[in-house]
Amino acid sequence: MLQLSIFLENSKGRLAEVISLLAELQVNMRALSLADTKDYGVLRIIVDEPEATTEKLRARKVVVSLTQVWVLAVPDRTGGLAEILNQLVQQDVVVEYLYAFVKKERDQAQVVLRVQDQDIMAKAMQKINLAVK
Amino acid sequence: MEKHWLKGLRKTVERVLTIPYYQERFEAIGITQAEDIQSLEDFQRLPLTTKEDLRKNYPFGLFAEPMENIVRLHASSGTTGKPTVVAYTRQDIDLWAKIVASGLARAGVTAGDVVQIAYGYGLFTGGLGLHYGCEELGAVVVPISGGNTARQIMLMRDFGTTVLACTPSYALYLAESLEESGIARDELKLKIGIFGAEPWSEGMREQIEARLGIKAFDIYGLSETMGPGVALECPAHQGLHIDEHFYPEILDAQGNPLPVGSQGELVITSLEKEAFPVLRYRTKDLTTLHHGVCSCGNVGWTMKRVTARVDDMLIIRGVNVFPSQVEEAILSLEGFEPHYLLVVYRVGNLDQLEVQVEVNETSFSDEVRELEGRQDRLKQRIEEILGISVRIKLVEPKSIPRSEGKAVRVIDKR
Numbered sequence: 382m383l384q385l386s387i388f389l390e391n392s393k394g395r396l397a398e399v400i401s402l403l404a405e406l407q408v409n410m411r412a413l414s415l416a417d418t419k420d421y422g423v424l425r426i427i428v429d430e431p432e433a434t435t436e437k438l439r440a441r442k443v444v445v446s447l448t449q450v451w452v453l454a455v456p457d458r459t460g461g462l463a464e465i466l467n468q469l470v471q472q473d474v475v476v477e478y479l480y481a482f483v484k485k486e487r488d489q490a491q492v493v494l495r496v497q498d499q500d501i502m503a504k505a506m507q508k509i510n511l512a513v514k
Numbered sequence: 515m516e517k518h519w520l521k522g523l524r525k526t527v528e529r530v531l532t533i534p535y536y537q538e539r540f541e542a543i544g545i546t547q548a549e550d551i552q553s554l555e556d557f558q559r560l561p562l563t564t565k566e567d568l569r570k571n572y573p574f575g576l577f578a579e580p581m582e583n584i585v586r587l588h589a590s591s592g593t594t595g596k597p598t599v600v601a602y603t604r605q606d607i608d609l610w611a612k613i614v615a616s617g618l619a620r621a622g623v624t625a626g627d628v629v630q631i632a633y634g635y636g637l638f639t640g641g642l643g644l645h646y647g648c649e650e651l652g653a654v655v656v657p658i659s660g661g662n663t664a665r666q667i668m669l670m671r672d673f674g675t676t677v678l679a680c681t682p683s684y685a686l687y688l689a690e691s692l693e694e695s696g697i698a699r700d701e702l703k704l705k706i707g708i709f710g711a712e713p714w715s716e717g718m719r720e721q722i723e724a725r726l727g728i729k730a731f732d733i734y735g736l737s738e739t740m741g742p743g744v745a746l747e748c749p750a751h752q753g754l755h756i757d758e759h760f761y762p763e764i765l766d767a768q769g770n771p772l773p774v775g776s777q778g779e780l781v782i783t784s785l786e787k788e789a790f791p792v793l794r795y796r797t798k799d800l801t802t803l804h805h806g807v808c809s810c811g812n813v814g815w816t817m818k819r820v821t822a823r824v825d826d827m828l829i830i831r832g833v834n835v836f837p838s839q840v841e842e843a844i845l846s847l848e849g850f851e852p853h854y855l856l857v858v859y860r861v862g863n864l865d866q867l868e869v870q871v872e873v874n875e876t877s878f879s880d881e882v883r884e885l886e887g888r889q890d891r892l893k894q895r896i897e898e899i900l901g902i903s904v905r906i907k908l909v910e911p912k913s914i915p916r917s918e919g920k921a922v923r924v925i926d927k928r
Binding site: 418420477 | 873878880881886907908909910911913
């Protein structure tokens with residue numbers, strides 16, 4: 382799964398501007414997270430057509446990059462995420478960052494994971510047979 | 515050599531002695547006629563001329579010719595006070611054109627070249643100075659003046675422009691706009707750029723040359739000494755050749771002469787100008803002089819490119835800082851756009867310097883840690899060069915205002 386990362390200057394209204402631009406471009410965001418520092422933020426989003434959306438955003442002067450991430454289904458109950466993370470640790474997967482979103486229709490949460498090494502993650506996925514979205 | 519210079523210098527002394535303001539100042543040191551100048555040492559005793567002297571005599575007090583003989587006036591913008599006004603006789607205009615033409619020829623411009631002059635036309639000497647020089651050379655002049663970037667690019671393609679003349683910051687902006695215009699580089703015939711009117715670094719030259727696919731030449735001049743063309747680079751790029759109609763000196767901050775080869779303030783005396791002879795004019799530009807033979811075969815004075823102006827110097831926590839030093843640091847690292855802004859402000863009694871720089875697609879990383887790493891490297895590099903701590907602020911591309919003339923690099927809020 383490819384995630385879009387967007388550089389956001391810390392200025393009043395900039396986030397609203399970019400989100401409005403996504404609306405104008407008819408982009409449906411399936412998941413979103415915002416990392417922030419003192420001066421800028423990085424908006425991370427999962428959309429249906431990451432490549433096409435990236436092109437459109439770049440044409441509108443937005444700095445955006447594509448990053449390989451993994452979307453996993455997690456049982457929406459206590460300890461659900463812990464189980465999965467522990468399994469990943471056993472397979473030597475190093476998580477860089479993670480954010481979660483909940484799907485309405487099922488009793489299931491989903492997490493977006495960015496890991497250090499994609500090959501290790503791919504092997505881990507095969508081994509522990511996690512539900513990949 | 516000294517004899518030859520003295521002949522020209524005496525001519526200018528004779529000319530300025532017809533002006534009451536100079537007469538008074540010269541009398542005070544016992545000089546009443548040009549013959550009193552017997553050596554270069556005598557010449558160096560003469561008082562320096564500053565922008566302030568020009569302002570005191572606003573508008574026409576330092577003209578050496580009656581209005582009947584004057585055919586053109588130019589003036590500085592006067593943003594920091596009264597404008598400074600300069601004048602030209604018909605012969606001055608002809609001389610200026612010849613000087614610019616010979617400089618351009620050295621840079622490789624020939625008859626048949628199509629020269630797009632994107633310097634401002636008007637009271638500013640940039641546009642008209644280049645204009646007359648190109649006509650003298652027999653090149654095709656496109657007097658488009660500054661601004662209207664989309665049209666600049668369209669005409670560049672449609673007219674087959676081969677030479678672009680403008681400020682380096684505008685050249686960079688044109689390059690950026692070209693990349694977005696949908697017009698491919700190979701639709702253009704551009705090969706030479708003549709850039710000046712603001713200090714720029716070697717790194718900036720590399721950027722412009724790479725992005726526009728041209729050879730860039732530095733042109734120097736200021737209206738008080740004539741306008742563009744006082745000095746221009748040759749293809750050897752080992753300095754700018756100072757035209758033989760000017761006599762240069764390098765002085766320290768107190769106005770004392772420095773030996774050839776040391777860095778200091780450039781001071782210029784015109785040798786042939788009629789209407790507005792200028793005697794030991796302090797340019798406020800910092801450079802180094804050299805006299806000798808260039809590998810291009812030219813003999814005479816050369817000056818290093820001006821990367822700093824006395825007026826651009828910021829004093830931050832007692833340390834002298836030039837915007838060009840920051841430019842050098844930014845361009846020495848990968849991943850930042852060559853657009854930057856220095857914001858100086860005060861917290862309590864302490865000066866702070868914030869450097870705003872644009873990230874681009876190559877430097878932007880999804881990982882905040884990596885972005886911060888880049889930011890830190892830039893911070894370190896700048897601090898090494900300046901010797902003071904700075905704050906780096908990464909901003910979005912195109913968020914720093916682009917200039918169509920001289921770039922604004924500093925906002926001083928103190």
